[in-house]
Amino acid sequence: MIRLLSAGMLTAIACLALLSGCKKGASASSSNAAAQQAAEKTASGIEMVSLPGGTFTMGTNEGNPDEGPAHKVTVSPFWIDKYEVTHDQFAKLQLPDPSHWQENAKTPVERVRWRDAKTYCNERSRAEGLTPCYNEKTTEWDCDYSANGYRLPTEAEWEYAARAGSDSLYTGGSPEALRQYAWFVTNSDQKTHPVGQKKPNAWGIYDMDGNVSEWCEDVYSATYYNESPAVDPKGPPNPEKDVKRAMRGGNWSAPAEACRVTFRQGQRTGNTDACFATDFCGFRCVRRAPAQQVAQALK
């Protein structure tokens, strides 16, 4: 079970959000870990969910070898997009949209390569006057986690947000319940769907389990859980050869087993030509919580 870092956090988050220029959303808030968290609209009108930091059990001993061992991880407070990044958001930032299905502006972008996703993060940061997290002059676009701009989630942040306070490996508690929360091979009609049509998880975040799989910041390593730090793990060092980055969450073509919140995969970052990109790779952004929120959480 997730342990929140501080009670009454959401009141503080709401105040801090106002101080930092965000518009308060309409979602209900509660100090209960299983209740929806505060939703905010960013300066560019994108809804994010503000998550308190907490300690949770990451991974499982009952899945694939790379999903274990289950281990305790603490993550700092952060904000995460309520929905996967969509075509209209890409277009607003004048970015080339590589997606297969573009008929509906509210379906998630896919066939997005890791660096495309990072480009979006930096452009969105600039559009909102924030400091970009990624250094575009380095080969791997090194991430400055202290910057206040947008970035991809770490695997720990992603799983923390996907679990939403639950111990279950599946949102909704079972593979059978997954239909209510996710577009996956059983119900997707072999394509993506507009975001936010299924039920959100307990923290009010949509499509974490399906529609498109989501890029994370971490280098992927099947054995990382044996050695990862207990606080804010950011993935193993870059091996600089045959690098794969972590991708989390199910997608329109995935079976239910691949939609469990602990399921992991590593994907090449995509230096092959556009014509060979895969059409299930999408993403959503996170942002570090304002410093005051972090300080409050640590009290």
Next chain:
Amino acid sequence: MVAVALSASARAATQPTAEQKLKATPFKIAWEAYANGNSDIWIMNADGSGKVNLTQTPNINEHYPQISPDGTKIAFNVDAGEGRSAVRSLWIMDIDGTHRKKIADEAREPFWRPDGKVLGYLPQEYEKFAVIDYYTKGMMFYHLDTGKTEPHVNSANLRHLYHPRFSPNGKWIVSTVHGGMGFSHAILLIQADGDKIINLKIPGCRPSISPDGKHIAWGSGDHEIDTAPIDTDSDNPSVGPWQMRIQDEKNKVYHIAWSPDGKFVSFSRGPDGEGDLQKKGTFQAACEIIGVYATDWNIFAVPADHPRVVNLETCGPADVEQLTKTGDSNKEPAWFIPAKQGKE
């Protein structure tokens, strides 16, 4: 069996090398290369001799040369600036590098109509720069005699095209599309003066039609280039089974181009990579993309009449000739008939 082997071996020994065949052709090849801190357009003889840097512009990056059918003019792209504020513009100049003239900003991938009177190009999708090749919207035609530009009649419905080429009869424009016009990814024939679009249903990208209009060559994978029959005089062309396949398991092969007599194809070849940001004025993406530095990439040529597979890792000098050796991002070869001969 031994006799057959000896006979084949003897044939190979007496067969002219690709270099010898290329030396006998009157054609030249333009291409782009990055040397001494920037990208320039070069020309060379078909056998790789006589290399000349045509542009020699230390602070300007020229790319993607396309030669007019009469061999007198070169259309090309120029990249200036960095990041998303960079500008890619379209220029033409005389074949000797003089009389540079800008045609349009935010314009990409020029292609000549066979009569040489019109230069097609693809406008950039949005104002902000992105290096990715399919970042285009619409199609424009620049008329050299009047200096006026007009859109393709179906321009409003064309999006995310890249690497367009006219068919020699001027009837079609063959192009790749990625994530646009309702296509996931496809190689299309676009009617040059109408709204007909045909999906050729072949995998890959960067197609080019042979000078007689009867064959198509294209990159069928990162490591393969195929040729196959096609009849571009038809109202509904389709592509037949592949006839020649250029293969390299280790390196990428891209940017196929036919010689003016259709007897050779040239291409770029080199290892996978995502560019080198230490190279000023370049960008980061797949290394075959325009504006991305391709480490250890060179230009090669093979006779186009090879019966089946040309395995670049094992084939001999009769089958392939390496035309550049510097490895300095040598890409985008384009054959042409030298102007003097073209006028004859």
